[in-house]
Amino acid sequence: MSFLRFAARRLAEMAATLFGASFVIFGAMYLAPGNPASFLLSGRSASPEALKAINAQYHLDDPFVLQYLRWTGQILHGDFGRSITYRTDVSRLLADRLPSTLLLVGMALVLVVALGLLLGWIGAVRGGAADSTILVSTTFALGTPSFVAAVLLQGLFAVKLGWFPTGGTGDGLGQMIWHLTLPAVALALYLIGMLARVTRAAMLEVLGQEHVTVARSRGVSDHKVIRRHVFRNALGTVLTTGGLIVSTLLVCTVLVESAFSVGGIGQLLELSTTTKDFPTVQAISLIMVGLFMTVNLVVDLLHPLVDPRVTLGPRRSAA
Template structure:
């Protein structure tokens, strides 16, 4: 287990290092002079341009600039936002709670709906299974921005059940404002989890030990709980970790559509005005969350399914 953990941590560090190089290098891959981007195209005197280049060390080599930047990042200094004129770390931290609320709300919906619908399809073959397959297929094919437009049109404009824009204040207000964004964000992922749950449970239902348990008179609910659902948790947990990590990537579209002041909306606005320090910080944050979620799933897999631990040996 210790060797397994060391390998996973080494892979995580290698991924973060490669990503940091790509994120930092994006400033130089974009056409034009980085100093021009930092000034947002405004005309400046040669003296001002020289001061900007000195402030951001643009005359140093790529290796020297990367070393200085990654050293600052490791101490929590992500630079200063060109757009908002404040430290990037504080700016991201002020937007992070809204995104975490949205991701947690959407993840809860995905787990509850995905597991329930997937289990229903596996246990109730026939009309229910076909309806679930059609519904999850439609959910998987619906982009988040399309779901957002439909939800706003129906539940905000026509029915006036939920607000369409803003973060809300207090627990009740925040839940009310985040309900529609969470549904729009969770729709596709819930359909995916439902299909994975259905496939995993159907595979377990066909195993011999399940038939033996049924032939011995074990109640159906106990068979499903002890032998089917428990043994299906391996693939379900794997895709769940990927989904939770992928939610952070998808928040940008939903937060922009619903006017939420979260990290995703900050990323979109920063890309638009070429605010590279903010883009770099948010990109690193998303990659770190993705890698950390997958690492957590890898560590939990042997506890969920002991067969994984045996195979690793």
């Protein structure tokens, strides 16, 4: 199957999946207990006329199908609706908060890739005490949830030592990076351990294969064998964890942003869920699903480039 045909097929599958996900996301909010009108009234009693006016303003009294069709039509035009809690356009809320979340996720992803691959490489190649130390360290990382790491890092490096701010994002890129350093470490810790374990296991498997032994018997240096034969072949297995890594980052950023008071879309999602802000929750959830599917598509397209043994699409059986 050609690259363009495969990409077109995957894009069509993504569109169908996103359409199904949008229906689930839109409907899930209406299955939850409570009513947005009750939050708008702030617990005050209201006359039937006032309640009817609120429902009419936010189309809360329309049939479910009509509300869903109106919502999808607005999204296709780039309109995510109006926030019930903040009384402003959801698109403006996302534009104000998305940079902080993207920078946080980007910093965490750099830490995960750099340290995860490095530790996995060292553990597989050197073995001995280095491998044992890495195994113990990654076991600790895997056993530490992001919200626990956030509390520990904040208490030690922000409160006790005072090296980093306890929360917020600051002004300017330099201040944002400084404020987001501890949240990025807390967000990346678990995934560093996971990627290091995956990289180590994949490289050890390749090290035991025949073509590596043959290359070494021909006098090829260990450095070239590890780089060209072992690490490159192991990258295929490592790359398949890319979707899992990104999805975990997106989910855990809600907890980390809340712990460090980072004004990103993760914290916005938590607050909007609590206050039954339907348009905001639905927009953020749909964006996260879209990002996850985009990452999976990129991984599928890169996989044949990393590992030539992988082909795009199903193989045809020989006649």
